[in-house]
Amino acid sequence: MLTLLTATVVLGPKEVIAGVPFRRPARRSDPTLPRSIQICVICDQLPGFKPQWLLTSMLDAERDSAAEITELYHQRWELETGFDELHTHPLERLEALRSQTPDRIQQELFALAVGYNLVRLEMARVAGLLEVSP
Secondary structure (H helix, E strand, O other): OOOOOOOEEEEEOOEEEEEEEOOHHHHHHOOOOOOEEEEEEEEEOOOOOOOEEEEEOOOOOOOOOHHHHHHHHHHHHHHHHHHHHHHOHHHHOOOOOOOOOHHHHHHHHHHHHHHHHHHHHHHHHHHHHHOOOO
């Protein structure tokens, strides 16, 4: 659990800048650490979901709005989900890649990427027809 310092700056109804102290053991192991760091704490709640707290080191509210930061955060996790599908799930089989030579492995990886993108393209096409997010 985060222990916030008492000195906070309220930027908006769902956004504050707070100081988070480094614990003594961390500062003992690295004496160059400051006593605390400042972070921006943003409360984000998607419709139908519980509130989530997003912590970031981006402190300039005029340059980086809370709405923009949370949108970028959600886009990042869309990418992470795609990377997970490409990286993890094909490796769940006993033989992740069947090819035995570097050229064939490259060809197999290319085929996996093409297949993945074709499936995603079809998902986006159907989502567009149904007017929902893919």
